Amino acid sequence: MAPRAFDERVSIDQNRRLVTSLPGPRSQELHARKNAAVSSGVGVGLPAYIEKAGGGILVDVDGNHLIDFGSGIAVTTVGNAAPAVVANVQEQVADLTHTCFMVTPYEEYVAVAEALAELTPGDHEKRSALFNSGAEAVENAIKIARTYTGRDAVVAFDHAYHGRTNLTMALTAKSMPYKHGFGPFSPEVYRAPMAYPLRWPTGADRCGDEAFQAFVDMVHTQVGETNCAAVIIEPIQGEGGFIVPPQGWLSRIADFCREHGIVLIADEIQTGFCRTGDWFACDHEGVVPDLITTAKGIAGGLPLAAVTGRAEIMDSVHSGGLGGTYGGNPVACAAALGAIATMKETDACARAKQIEALFVPRLEALRSKYDVVADVRGRGAMLAIELTAGAGDLTPNPKATAAINAYCHSQGLVTLTAGTFGNVFRFLPPLSSPDHLLTEGLDIIDEAFASVLG
Structure with a gap:
């Protein structure tokens, strides 16, 4: 019997949709409450407060549908609220x-x-x-x-x-x-x-x-x-x-x-x-x-x-x-x-390899186009690119990394940075993400590089 598809029984519409700028007004209200009640030592990457999620989509309190490339830092591998x-x-x-x-x-x-x-x-x-x-x-x-x-x-x-x-x-x-x-x-x-x-x-x-x-x-x-x-x-x-x-x-x-x-x-x-x-x-x-x-x-x-x-x-x-x-x-x-x-x-292992096959050519294309992309690495659905000064100079480039990350967030793509020098993008999408969402997320990353680097 063929493996069951990951996206079966996912009730949330698997399409990115932005109805407000990010963060939206309700998220901003919640963030003000967070700042008043939660230690400032607990940081937040993108203060869009999530109320439900499934497949490859996070839905915030303002009704925005965000593409998830982080899985809560590799936690929701089988997708949020997986039926089983x-x-x-x-x-x-x-x-x-x-x-x-x-x-x-x-x-x-x-x-x-x-x-x-x-x-x-x-x-x-x-x-x-x-x-x-x-x-x-x-x-x-x-x-x-x-x-x-x-x-x-x-x-x-x-x-x-x-x-x-x-x-x-x-x-x-x-x-x-x-x-x-x-x-x-x-x-x-x-x-x-x-x-x-x-x-x-x-x-x-x-x-x-x-x-x-x-x-x-x-x-x-x-x-x-x-x-x-x-x-x-x-x-x-x-x-x-x-x-x-x-x-x-x-x-x-x-x-x-x-x-x-x-x-x-x-x-x-x-x-x-x-x-x-x-x-x-x-x-x-x-x-x-x-x-x-x-x-x-x-x-x-x-x-x-x-x-x-x-x-x-x-x-x-x-x-x-x-x-x-x-x-x-x-x-x-x-x-x-x-x-x-x-x-x-x-067959989640096979799905991770399919995601690798979808991502790597797109990430390699970024490396070919932008000399700040010094490396493409990883395996399966655990992939990364490292940004440097470019042209053979391996000086880390956290400034460009942060700017590209901010652009992705503004467009409803949840991305994560990493690395000792703060200059690495890591990609950890849920294995339940449908291909069209992964492709759209990669398109946004292309747009982010073009916007920040020209």
């Missing part, structure tokens, strides 16, 4: 909303753990623990790795993003806005160079070999292999700018970790659940991490996260050492089971 997610949540919320799994457990938590054991890389025996957010998952993965190895040190990479808790801020590379003013941070965190082909000093052709050797040298001289509990890596970096390391680099990192008894943690919080055209980005090279952290796309918009890994590592923690009041909430677990069922029924 809604049905599962409605049924679950009528049965029970909470007991705390550590007090009186329930089947939904177990079912999610079973699904993760089936879907994550590797055929070894696995265990999972469920949490609320990606940062919680990363923090607990580090705890587990330290317990299992009896070691303290953790190695992360340049341009990494792993969260906003104290430990995950230490792992995160970028200061503003994630770390500035919030220290001191957790100790025994070390940073290795990232294999960043565009910006590797001796060129992309030498990046893989030299970046791997720099990693090995750093671990040996600054950490000591026998002191290293874990290496944590995003297979494709997220907030850092969708940096895709050279083929084979990740496999060599995995081999090094295995040789020295170091736990390899794959942070697949942004890359996971079909986003890159595989269930997980590690699958692209057949890399099997010891632990994998997931969140974002796992539950169709509800807060859920997980650490999944080798049974002997996960079971090394004493009873009661992992958990949390809300971790693995039954409603969020029901949503996750609906999201996973949707991904299977629609």
